[in-house]
Amino acid sequence: xxxxxxxxxxxxxxxxxxxxxxxxxxxxxxxxxxxxxxxxxxxxxxxxxxxxxxxxxxxxxxxxxxxxxxxxxxxxxxxxxxxxxxxxxxxxxxxxxxxxxxxxxxxxxxxxxxxxxxxxxxxxxxxxxxxxxxxxxxxxxxxxxxxxxxxxxxxxxxxxxxxxxxxxxxxxxxxxxxxxxxxxxxxxxxxxx
Numbered sequence: 656x657x658x659x660x661x662x663x664x665x666x667x668x669x670x671x672x673x674x675x676x677x678x679x680x681x682x683x684x685x686x687x688x689x690x691x692x693x694x695x696x697x698x699x700x701x702x703x704x705x706x707x708x709x710x711x712x713x714x715x716x717x718x719x720x721x722x723x724x725x726x727x728x729x730x731x732x733x734x735x736x737x738x739x740x741x742x743x744x745x746x747x748x749x750x751x752x753x754x755x756x757x758x759x760x761x762x763x764x765x766x767x768x769x770x771x772x773x774x775x776x777x778x779x780x781x782x783x784x785x786x787x788x789x790x791x792x793x794x795x796x797x798x799x800x801x802x803x804x805x806x807x808x809x810x811x812x813x814x815x816x817x818x819x820x821x822x823x824x825x826x827x828x829x830x831x832x833x834x835x836x837x838x839x840x841x842x843x844x845x846x847x848x
Contacts, residue, residue: 662839664764664832670845672833674757681753682739687791689738693730694795697723711798721802728799732783735792739778744771750848760848764838773841781837786823787816789837 691708698708701723711724743751749760749769761769761777769777787793793816797809823835834844 663826663830664834664839665830667831668833668844668846670759670833670847671757672827674759675827675833675845678751678753678757678759681756682751683790685752686735686738690731690735690790690792690795693734694727697727697730711795711802715802724802725799728795731792731795735783735790736775736779739782739790740771740774743769743778744774749774754845754848758848759845761843762846764842764844766846769843773843777837777841777843781835781840785816785840786819786837788813789816789820789823 694711695708698713699705701714701719702717711728714723714727715721739751743749743754743761747755747760749762754760761774763769763773782789783793784796787797794809794813797812800812801807801809819836823837826839827833827835832844838844
């Protein structure tokens with residue numbers, strides 16, 4: 656059993672896991688609104704409807720070209736990259752809005768300032784794609800893949816992502832390093848700011 660978990664970092668980290676949870680919840684809500692806004696706006700402009708935008712599947716379901724789904728998804732991903740990568744890199748060093756409010760930040764595993772590549776791997780590949788349910792924009796990746804493949808990968812991807820989110824949360828909660836899967840992917844950690 657010890658060998659199975661030999662990859663788990665047990666280096667002590669003083670980050671408050673409750674602060675990390677609250678930062679995640681803030682970013683899930685605020686990041687979700689920021690990321691969904693382009694698709695909601697596009698939906699209203701194209702369909703001239705005032706009902707609630709639900710997902711990218713709505714455009715083809717209403718008889719519109721799938722192009723609008725891809726454009727909406729692309730714009731949402733750009734908004735997500737601005738919120739989850741650009742702002743923590745350029746505006747608030749290693750901090751999304753949630754992390755700034757909770758006074759924690761992302762750094763490289765060695766404690767140095769997080770680089771753009773690591774932020775991209777952590778936030779885009781780790782959170783948005785691998786743990787795709789961890790942030791709202793992950794759904795847009797899954798929906799665009801389903802539309803492109805004409806096969807429902809959305810459900811399977813979401814199920815796998817949900818399992819990985821639970822594993823990630825367990826790593827944060829029970830290990831001394833409090834590093835999530837996306838931290839391992841990007842060689843980062845979250846520390847007090």
